[in-house]
Amino acid sequence: MKNQNSLRTYRAAYTVRPFNLTPAHRISIKSICDFMQDTADLHAREIGFAYDQLPEGRAWLMIRLRVEMSHYPRNREKMEVETWASGTDRFFAFREFLLFDEMGNRIGCATSNWVMLDLIRKRPGKIIPEIEALPWPDLPKPILDLPKHLSPQKVDFTQRFLVRYGDLDIMGHTNNAVYIGWLAESVPQKYLERYVPQVIDISFKQESVAGDWVRVDAEHLSEGVFRHRLVRERDGVEMALALSEWRLRETEPSKE
Incomplete structure (x- = not known):
């Protein structure tokens, strides 16, 4: 897998394989989410805040995910996932995703909300200052409406x-x-x-x-x-x- 990354955004390339497919020969929505989860972890690791880089007793927990898809790639087709952290609000952190086919056409997007779980108290804690201080990219959110x-x-x-x-x-x-x-x-x-x-x-x-x-x-x-x-x-x-x-x-x- 190749990747293009920076502090601000991260893009990873994937090949759709037989175990990613539904009987309709299209990638499954679960595999789409697996790819996004992997890209998010790679980016978090790049900036020093992956699950095993957090302070002891803290862990990331996703509480909301909205995915919008216009096309599902087929077997052996390539696709790319781009992600970036879009900000924090006391107890919440936000992460966005764009998905592209092998020709560079946008085929989907997603937005997600996370909390930093206090594993001792078993409840969300405040986002740590080191994360709040990160320079968030000034990019438009692909999804604004979360009913x-x-x-x-x-x-x-x-x-x-x-x-x-x-x-x-x-x-x-x-x-x-x-x-x-x-x-x-x-x-x-x-x-x-x-x-x-x-x-x-x-x-x-x-x-x-x-x-x-x-x-x-x-x-x-x-x-x-x-x-x-x-x-x-x-x-x-x-x-x-x-x-x-x-x-x-x-x-x-x-x-x-």
């Missing part, structure tokens, strides 16, 4: 998922990208076969661990639009709320 998430008023579809050890992140909790994959599978089969997510917008509230069963409820709001709730079944705790919007997939012949 409040609402819980589904009724359940039209539901799926259950068992948290496996391989689903866990370095903190022992289910990886955020796994939640995205579950969310994408909670819609009717026709959407999985003929549509792709155009928008995934999720607020993370609680964690799950290996052995937990997670129920993903979906309310069908209108054609291609769903409201989601992720529930930890052992205690009924609401773990995440989300909105997804789907559009018909491009139908040009496969390059396989």
Whole structure:
């Protein structure tokens, strides 16, 4: 993997591989989120604030992610992810993403909100001064509107998922990208076969661990639009709320 990086922004190149694909021969939304997570870690490491470079007892925790996609690359196509930290506000840090195809065309964007978790107190702490003092790039945010998430008023579809050890992140909790994959599978089969997510917008509230069963409820709001709730079944705790919007997939012949 090659990269172009600086203190202000970071860009990494990826090749879409068979294990990134859906049956429609397109990269999955989960793999898109995996790539963004990797690029964010590379940039944080470059500026000295990756997870293992933080003061002892502190950790990054993503609490909001909105992804907007206009195109999903195919097998062996290349794509690039550009990211930058866009500022802080006491307890919150913000990070943006742009996604490009191998011709340099923009195919997606994302915005994310993070907190710096105090691992002793098990609650968010203030962003440390060293991070607040960083020179944030003066770049426009690709997504400005983050509407409040609402819980589904009724359940039209539901799926259950068992948290496996391989689903866990370095903190022992289910990886955020796994939640995205579950969310994408909670819609009717026709959407999985003929549509792709155009928008995934999720607020993370609680964690799950290996052995937990997670129920993903979906309310069908209108054609291609769903409201989601992720529930930890052992205690009924609401773990995440989300909105997804789907559009018909491009139908040009496969390059396989």
